[in-house]
Amino acid sequence: MRQRDLLTTTLRETSADAETINHQLLLRAGYIRQLAAGIYTYLPLGRRVLRKIEEIVRKEMDAAGAQEILMPSMQPTELWKESERYDVYGQELMKLQDRHKREFVLGPTHEEVVTTLVRGEISSYKRLPVTLYQIQTKFRDERRPRSGLLRGREFLMKDAYSFDTDWEGLDDSYVKMFSAYQRIFARCGLDYRAVHADSGAIGGEGGSHEFMALSDIGEDTIAVCSHCDYAANLEQAEVRTHAADANSDLLEIPTYEKFHTPDTIDELVKGLNILPEHIIKTLIYADEGQLFAVLVRGDHEVNEIKLGQFLGTSDLALADYQTVQDVTGVEIGFVGPTELLLPLYVDTAVAAMSQGVSGAGEKDYHLRNVVPGRDFSLERIGDFRNAVEGDSCPSCGEGVLHLHKGIEIGHVFKLGRRYSDKLGASFLDAAGNKKSIIMGCYGIGISRLMAAVAEQNYDEEGLVWPASLAPYAVHILLMSVKDKEQVALAEALYKQLTQLGVQTLLDDRDERAGVKFKDSGLIGIPVSLIVGKDAAMQKVQYMSRLTNTKEVLDISEAIMRITTS
Template identity: 40%
Template sequence: MKLEKLVGDRFKERPADCVIDSHALMVKGGYIKYVANGIYSSFLPLKRITRKIEQILREEMDKVDGQEVQFPVVMPASIWEESGRYESIGDELLRFTDRNGAKMVLGMTHEEAAVQLVREYAQSYTKYPFMIYQIQTKFRDEARPRAGLIRVREFTMKDAYSFHTSQEDLEQYYQRVHKAYERIFERAGIPEVVSVASDSGMMGGSLSHEFMLLTPIGEDSIVLCDDCGYKANMEAAENISDIPRAAESAELEKVHTPNIHTIEDICEFFGDKTNNSCKAVVYQKNSDDSYVVVFIRGDLEINETKLVNYLGDQIHAAVITEECGLNAGYIGPVGLHINAPHVVLYDKSLEGRNNLSCGANEEEYHFKGLDMERDVKDAEYHDFAKVYEGGICPKCGKKTVRISKGIEVGNIFQLGTKYTKSMKMTYVDKDGERQTPIMGCYGIGVGRLAAAVCEAHHDEYGPIWPKEIAPWQVHLCAVRPDNEEVKAFADDLYEKMQNAGIEVIYDDRTVSAGIMFADADLLGIPLRVIVSPRNMKQGIVEVTSRDKTLKEQVPVENVFEEIQKYL
């Protein structure tokens, strides 16, 4: 490939709207072009990168007995109605009506399509187990696309679906795919990706893992323990409280607290710590606007994903009106009266606690001396809190939790029978009985993986692509191609590499060395070969690596062999 023919501009300035490095470098380097919010076109360098990633995905999925299929991007709403997700998923699912008045959706995921494809085929236990996968365009109408290819609306994804006749068989296969994912990320150049336990979310199922690239620009919070190796997504990590019950309980006392509304202010008023208080956080369900009041320890935050999973309904911050009976700023568990449909929940951090402060459900009054066992006898406790830095590790019990940011580059789920049961997929077992097959699901975003590799491996000048997925293997620079000796040698070397099957991009433009090398940095090719008049006079060619671990002056007669050796 001649660089002068490469479509797409490269430029020096950082785009103002690019908040992370991988986004900026892909725009600067001529990899992507903005089309609409969360939608990009790809130029050839990125296309070559994603093509190689897709090949790695195919090879690793084939190794675990996967069969490649292809589902449609556009699907009838009817199969999503079968699973129940047509109504349960929010605005992320793009719904439309075709010219015949039929309800349709753009696929954001393909569990329904997978079941629809194989439910007539797999009606006997002899057909199991099996796995099908695709690499396909998807559309998820994200509310806040960001960070270039890290969070987009239209994307290409490898998604796989396995079908089993027992939970044991699913678990064994799940581990095989887990190891395949580790190989995929290692081959793609980011072996530092970690697997963390995660929340299954809208996918459903009993067990799931996310594969996270730990980086400060990540949008997911990861809970880690360096002592025992515990790793979990914030939504899946249990918060553990170890504050003991006081030996003696104080009397419950109502105190006049004028102009005090916040937990911090009331604790300062009482001269106590926020972890000795009980606060109320109020939401409303999206489905019917009924109120959800969650009582939690004053220094903790609600993990809304945990709450949504418990309720089975989406939520939003409550609008507290006079008619509802709640007294904002003074809500407490004792004497609580709500004149509207509602549910009251209690976080585990309050279980067994006493001598707490809380609202008294009356303007300008709080209680002190709250004893949960004595004063709120009917409370049931569940985990609704976010884990925090320095908290207790759910695995080893030490106060060693740390929070890191990460980019999710893949996920795997044990779906169970969520889709097969709702879509009435069955098979006849060896005893002639009808059974429901069990599913697993395994996804990797192709463009997001490319962006994550760029985020992990770059410098201030451009990406440093691992050679396994780099758009080309060698970047040949002919400095001063108007020099006959330079031009002749570089042309000959270019032809030799092409004939040997080496992927090479050749820059023989009549531009300055500075422009030539700046473009080479932005393309991030692993090996750079520099032919120049000065080098020719010395009978050498300069061979350098993009990651700066290699810089050699190679005799011209040996340069082709050295390139092959390096690759």
């Protein structure tokens, strides 16, 4: 492609709306343009990157035995009511009526449509398993679209759905998709982790994993082991009990004693030189009217998902100020475990303390020398807190956990019978019994992935695409269109590389060298060939953005390096 002809205007200024690097650079380098909030046009460079991602995804899906289909965006609203998701999605569903006042939604996902499709096509176990996928535009009416392609209202997705006769079959289908996802993200050059996750609005009875691209702008926090491949959403990350911390010398610690603390806990920490990890926090929770206390260390936070799982409830919440006052007789800040008449749920890290500082159950007073097990009950111990930086890995035990922010780029779910039951997708087994099909679903945000890769791959000049996704493999920069030798060499190189099948962009614009370097830096093609003053000697400068190196090479050597790399 000749850059003279390319519909790409690079921008020197950063748009005020663009808060994230990927959004700024994709706009500035001429990959995308906004049409409306969360709705983008892909310019030629952006479309090329998108197509490369599509092709990687398509190849890996096909290799995993999935079959490509294409389902409509317009879905009859009745289907969403049948599956009982119409209200769950609520305002995020884009809705419309046709001229006959029939109601449709624009699909944000296709469980309803695909389940109805398979219900009509498959009736016997002989036709199972099957996995279907599509690459398609999706719609979601985000309340606050942001970060460019990361959270848009119209976006490109790959969604896949597996159909099996039983849970073992689903496990196989799930593993196949999981492995395909690993290959896809690796081929896209992403630094990512697969984490155990919650199923959210998609629902389902089985497990679920999220694939997270590590990035400071991510909306999720994940805990990642420094040693093994363990990774989990913060809500799901287990905390390992440190046997070493366990309390073994109870008797030597004197009886707890009250001291005056009219200030807040923060001032207390500062004023008395008490470290947060020496404080025992007492929080009062309510679960359908039943009150109980949870104890965590001062530097830890209660993980309500873990607590709920331990208690077998999803309905717990912190008790309000008045309730705490009524039950304990003091303000929240001075509640302590020693004389509390409520069940105590003690986090393992508290249980492992030899002694600590807690509220005294009396206004303006705390206690010191509070010993877990001696001064309050350790009947109910569990993992009730969020993991923190430096916790040891619950999987290998050797590494420590580091917390990262992550961008969700893929999600795999074991749906089970969630949709096949509701929509009546069943099959006859070998014995002639009617059973519900066991489903899984698997999504990748294609356009979001483009943003995540951009967010992970840039330098001070602009984007730096991995070779697998770069819009072109080589960028020839013709320094002066007025120098005949340079023109001849650049044209010859362009022709030769193109004939060799190398996707090449030739900057043949009548612009100053500085402009060309700036634009090339922004666009981020991994290899540049600079045709300048050495052209007369049939030499070019070979520049790699990935390794940040420059070399003057004979053109034959430059071509050799490109075609063999």
